Amino acid sequence: MGEPRCLVEVDGQIVMPEDINKCDVNNTLYMAADSFDITIVNDDLKSDWFRKKQQVKVYFGYVNNPAEWYLSDLTHVHTGIIDGVQPKWGKQNGMIVELIGRDYSAPMIDTQNSYAFTNWTSSQIANYFAQKYNLKPIITTTDSSVESDVYQSKQEWDVLQTCAAREGFVCYVTKDLELYFGPRQESDNTVVDTISMVGNGISGSDMSFDDSSVGVYNKVTVRHYYRKQLIEGSAQNDQLIASMGSQIVEKVMTNAKATTPALANQLASNYLHEYSRQAITGSFNNIPGNTLYIAEKKINVVDAGRFNSLYYIEQAKHAYGKQNGYTCSLSITNIRPDDAAQYKQDLYPKKRYDVSNSGYVPKGTI
Incomplete structure (x- = not known):
């Protein structure tokens, strides 16, 4: 797999990897913005250069040669805007600056x-x-x-x-x-990874599942305004309604394909098959990092008994730190989630970095 690495670029300027204490990127579904939280060594007062509204790009990945690697070896996982610049002084961490921000939906x-x-x-x-x-x-x-x-x-x-x-x-x-x-x-239906509950690399991870009735619907109604007319169709599971004490738990949704009542009924029937299933959710913390973990992509879980299944990623947190390397924490579900994510020219002394070929040259090599 190689050695984990993280690289941060602020307004086109590379933050030296050895100056990155921590970098977290939180990838979510659509109503919330993706966010970042980055802690950087601030002995040379880089906080004087960082400003709100600057653009931040974050890259994660693994390199085969820690002594010589390039930006192109990593994967671009996030682009955002700085919301806050927070310089801090302390006995334990020394001089640091924390950058917080969100993606361009902010x-x-x-x-x-x-x-x-x-x-x-x-x-x-x-x-x-x-x-x-x-x-x-x-x-x-x-x-x-x-x-x-x-x-x-x-x-x-x-x-x-x-x-x-x-x-x-x-x-x-x-x-x-x-x-x-x-x-x-x-492409959202592509399985991006298989995670074994007894595989290599998960010994320091925390993983759990929850088999719950929360989020189970016994009736689905599909609506769409087509040519200024309301088109509507429904489907229900009578057996499930009876097992839930005759209480109807309805999910109402819109779909542009519902251009006739017959199509609306068919779509409602298709959705009912998915939404009437028992919801199984899961939480994976501190598993080996993978840049393919993105909200709404699928993973395949094996070696988990009856919990073996395909799951959608609801939330993916990518984290890099000097001690723990590159890890991810995931919230997953077996039911598809609802739709509801310039000042100073040189940040460092000249020749400490070179991105002329999208590459990073480590200190001491030039």
């Missing part, structure tokens, strides 16, 4: 919508915000205009998420500064 999360999108479609609204925040639009075109309650008295990100839910879409900002607004992608 400005929309923080901003109240002030625009009236009268007779606009959902995709037109998504394109408006992509242009406003200089994001590359990856947007599926929609054809029906939205109602005023979609965009009035809401934060901008809430407007986008409401539009996405209305169309049966998902919406998020990628690490490559793309605004994705469209159907869930087929």
Whole structure:
């Protein structure tokens, strides 16, 4: 596997890897922003250079030769914006500076919508915000205009998420500064890793499962506003309703494919099969780091008895530290999660780093 490494870039300037005490990246689903928390050695007062709103890129991975490695050996996992710069002095850690921030959905999360999108479609609204925040639009075109309650008295990100839910879409900002607004992608069904409960590398990990009735639905209703008309269809599991004391637990969802009542009924039946299952959730802490662990991707769990299964990742925390190396902590579920994520030229003395070929040259080699 090689030696774990982390690299942080702030406004295009490389933070020396040996100066990174800790770097955590929290990858979540769509309503919340992905976030970072980075602690850096501050003996030379790098805190004088760091500023709010600077761009941060984070890379994780493993290198075969710790004495000579390059940025291209690592995987880009996060791009965000600094929300806070916190220099600290202490007996135990000395002089450090902590950088906290979120991905590029953060400005929309923080901003109240002030625009009236009268007779606009959902995709037109998504394109408006992509242009406003200089994001590359990856947007599926929609054809029906939205109602005023979609965009009035809401934060901008809430407007986008409401539009996405209305169309049966998902919406998020990628690490490559793309605004994705469209159907869930087929690649989400790819199994990114197999985790053995008795495999190598998990001896220092904490893992648990919870077999729960929470999140189980016995009725599903699918709705969609098509050509300004409400299309609706439902399906229910009568046996499950009886076993739950005749109490109906309904999940109402939107899907742009529901253009006729018959299609809405069929979609509701398909979703019922998934949402009427017993929910099994799990928590994996401090397992070996893997850059493929991303919210809503799948993992395969083996050697866990009846809990052997495919699981969706609800939340993935990537952590790097000088003592523990690169680890991940995951929250998982067997049911697909709801859709609801310049000042100073040189940070270091000249020639301490070289990124002319996207590479990092360790100290002492030049």
